[in-house]
Amino acid sequence: MFAAFMLFQYQSYLQQQLDSLKENGQYRYFLNVNKSARHFPVFYYEKNGEAKRAVNFCSNDYLGMSVEEEVINKLSFVLHQSGTGSGGTRNISGTTQYHQWLEHTIAQWHQQEAALIFGGAYLANLTALQTLGRKIPDLVFVSDERNHASIIEGIRSAGNEKKIFQHNDTKHLEQILSSLPLQQPKLVVFESVYSMNGSVAPVKQIIRLAKRYNALTYVDEVHAVGLYGARGAGICEQDNLLKQIDIINGTLAKAVGVIGGYIAASQTIIDFIRSFGSGFIFTTSLPPAVCAGAEKSIRMIQRDASLRTSVFGLVDSLRRMLDEASISYTKNNSHITPVLLKDAVKCKQIADELLEKYGVYVQPVNYPTVPVGEECLRLIVTAKHTREQITHLVNSLKNVLIEERTHYMQAEQAEFITG
Ligand SMILES: Cc1ncc(COP(=O)(O)O)c(C=O)c1O
Numbered sequence: 001m002f003a004a005f006m007l008f009q010y011q012s013y014l015q016q017q018l019d020s021l022k023e024n025g026q027y028r029y030f031l032n033v034n035k036s037a038r039h040f041p042v043f044y045y046e047k048n049g050e051a052k053r054a055v056n057f058c059s060n061d062y063l064g065m066s067v068e069e070e071v072i073n074k075l076s077f078v079l080h081q082s083g084t085g086s087g088g089t090r091n092i093s094g095t096t097q098y099h100q101w102l103e104h105t106i107a108q109w110h111q112q113e114a115a116l117i118f119g120g121a122y123l124a125n126l127t128a129l130q131t132l133g134r135k136i137p138d139l140v141f142v143s144d145e146r147n148h149a150s151i152i153e154g155i156r157s158a159g160n161e162k163k164i165f166q167h168n169d170t171k172h173l174e175q176i177l178s179s180l181p182l183q184q185p186k187l188v189v190f191e192s193v194y195s196m197n198g199s200v201a202p203v204k205q206i207i208r209l210a211k212r213y214n215a216l217t218y219v220d221e222v223h224a225v226g227l228y229g230a231r232g233a234g235i236c237e238q239d240n241l242l243k244q245i246d247i248i249n250g251t252l253a254k255a256v257g258v259i260g261g262y263i264a265a266s267q268t269i270i271d272f273i274r275s276f277g278s279g280f281i282f283t284t285s286l287p288p289a290v291c292a293g294a295e296k297s298i299r300m301i302q303r304d305a306s307l308r309t310s311v312f313g314l315v316d317s318l319r320r321m322l323d324e325a326s327i328s329y330t331k332n333n334s335h336i337t338p339v340l341l342k343d344a345v346k347c348k349q350i351a352d353e354l355l356e357k358y359g360v361y362v363q364p365v366n367y368p369t370v371p372v373g374e375e376c377l378r379l380i381v382t383a384k385h386t387r388e389q390i391t392h393l394v395n396s397l398k399n400v401l402i403e404e405r406t407h408y409m410q411a412e413q414a415e416f417i418t419g
Contacts, residue, residue, distance in 0.1 A: 025344035026366050033361065040067045040384050043361070054359040055389050057379055062335065063226055063307040064384035065257025065297045075258070075293030082288040090274075094285035102291040105298055106250070106262050109233045111242040114270035117286060118279065121222045121251035121261030125150035126157070127279030128247065128263050129189065129218070133158020135276055136185050142176055144168065144190040146197070148220060149368075151189055167194075170205045177213035186215035192235035193223040196370050196378060198336030203235055207244050218247040226255020227308050227335060232301040256301070258294040260286050307383040311335055314381040314390060321394040327401065329379070337379040338365075339397070347375045350400050358396035 021027040033056060034044040041056040041064075065071055078098060088094030099117065106115035118124040129151060133139055141155045141162040155162050163180075165173040173188070180186060188210045190201050203219065210217045221234035229237025234250065236242050247269060252260035263273065274280060301307070315335050322329055322337070330338045341347045347364035354360040362377045370376065377397075381390060 024367075025348055031355075031361070031363075035066075037067045037072065040064055041382055041389070047356070052359070054355055054361045055385075055392070056361050057381065057385075057393055058361065058363045059380060059382060060223070060254035061257050062255040062311055062380070062382050063257065063301065064382050065226070065255065065301070065307075067384070068257070068297065068300065070300060071257060071293050071297045074296035075289050078292035079287075079289035084289075085287050086285045088285065089281065089283060090285045091281065096288045096291070098288040098291035098295070099285060102295045102298075103262075105295050107264050109231065109298060109302065110236070110248050110250075110264040111233075112248065112264040113267040115262050115264040116270050116274055116280065117252075117260055117262045117291070119260060119283060119286065120253060121220070121249055122150040123279050123283075124249050124261040124263050125220060126154040127277040128249065128273050129154030129187075130157045130279070131273050131277040132187060133160040135272070136160075139185045139187055140180055142173065142186055142188045142215065144201070146194050146199075147189060147191060148195065148222070151191075151220060155189070168199055168201055170202055170209060173206065174209050174213075177209055177215060180213070182214055186210075186213065187218055188215050189218045189220075191220040191222070193221070193228075193334045193336070195223045195336065196365060196376070197330055197338055197374075198332035198334040200235065200333045203241055203245075204239055207241060211244075216246045217244075218249070219245055220249045222249065222251045222254060222261075223334070223336070225250040226301050227311060230305070232305070232308055252290075252294040252297075256294055256297045258290055258297060260290060260294055310383045311381065314383075314385055314387070317387055318379065318381050318390050318394070321391060325394050325398045327394070327397060330376075335380070337381075338376040339379060340374065340376045342373050342375055344372075344375045346404070347377065350397075350404060351377060353400045353403070354396055357400070358392070360393050360396045362393075 032045050036043055041059060042053060043056055045052050045054065086094040103115045103117055107113060118127065133141065139160050141160055143151065143155055143162060143164055144167055145164050146167045163176045165176055188206060190206060192201050192203055207217055219236065221236065224234035226232045228235050231237060236245050236248065247263055247265040249263050252258045312335065318337060327339060330340060341350065344366045347366060351362055351364040354362055362379060364375065365378050366375050
């Protein structure tokens with residue numbers, strides 16, 4: 001029993017948690033990145049009443065599709081035709097031809113029988129995994145340790161048994177799969193391109209193992225769609241595995257440049273999630289114009305490889321310039337270039353300096369997005385960056401890192417002298 005004088009102090013309890021985030025350098029400050037359709041990746045922000053201009057090096061709009069004229073035109077045309085919101089859940093007046101066309105296009109893109117769209121890929125992961133887990137009670141989730149928060153939440157909320165394999169470690173995955181009875185239902189869940197360290201999963205080996213032990217496979221291709229494969233359908237397309245993977249999750253918000261997420265799979269799996277998935281059934285559907293814009297963007301991505309080719313050319317240039325400047329970064333086979341700083345406070349200080357002194361915007365990536373000790377600056381170049389902008393990024397980063405090192409050495413020296 002709590003006495004009256006011990007009443008729970010809601011506000012101060014929550015404030016304490018926020019204060020400790022601030023002390024650890026993990027508190028999140030949002031910058032108003034006032035995006036420009038004409039000048040992307042340049043944007044505008046305000047500091048102390050003064051208008052400032054900077055270049056964005058952390059956007060997931062990898063191909064710059066959000067500013068493509070054809071996508072904007074399609075979206076605004078349908079916006080005027082159909083209005084803003086859909087006004088209903090998919091079941092209660094919220095399905096239009098644009099929803100169906102988009103699902104059809106996504107299914108074809110991934111060479112699957114069907115697809116289902118959601119408000120975002122987070123919701124798609126959460127709903128698909130939760131629904132499969134709840135409806136197949138003996139299902140064991142076998143999940144990569146670096147999986148995204150939406151996958152972790154989906155698995156957790158299903159409440160099934162789960163086994164975690166070490167990141168991209170197929171030996172460990174096989175140990176786990178072989179320890180489970182062959183007849184036990186299992187779902188191997190992983191990402192193709194990991195968003196923060198940029199590592200690429202050994203998708204072929206994972207699928208081979210899953211088949212050997214009679215497990216279903218679920219891949220999150222959120223950071224791969226638009227960029228990999230002949231028609232930009234992701235790593236499964238690039239590695240010729242589209243016919244072998246069971247469920248693909250993707251987003252319409254990153255390389256596709258609009259908003260929304262999806263899963264693509266067999267007709268039965270899609271019908272199952274459509275029929276039982278709470279996060280699909282009980283929420284208003286995407287606006288028709290958004291579906292039309294996203295579909296237009298996918299069709300452009302499919303037919304024209306030039307944007308993704310230029311991203312990889314620019315990533316190569318960035319890495320060559322970083323090497324020349326002796327700035328180390330995590331090596332990987334993807335388009336994501338993390339500069340590891342291993343310290344949340346240092347990460348934020350460097351990012352602040354880059355923005356204020358050089359007009360370079362790189363968001364520091366801290367816990368819980370990455371584990372403590374893996375804080376980094378995640379450098380992203382899009383199809384719309386110029387080589388001059390990338391040169392400016394590398395020169396600025398070099399200067400800030402030198403200043404930071406000098407400052408650190410001076411502080412150490414002062415400490416040594418005084419004490
Ligand atoms: C790996 C991964 N999966 C899923 C998501 C969620 O995607 P969305 O922004 O479409 O909800 C993200 C998001 O940022 C992600 O990095």
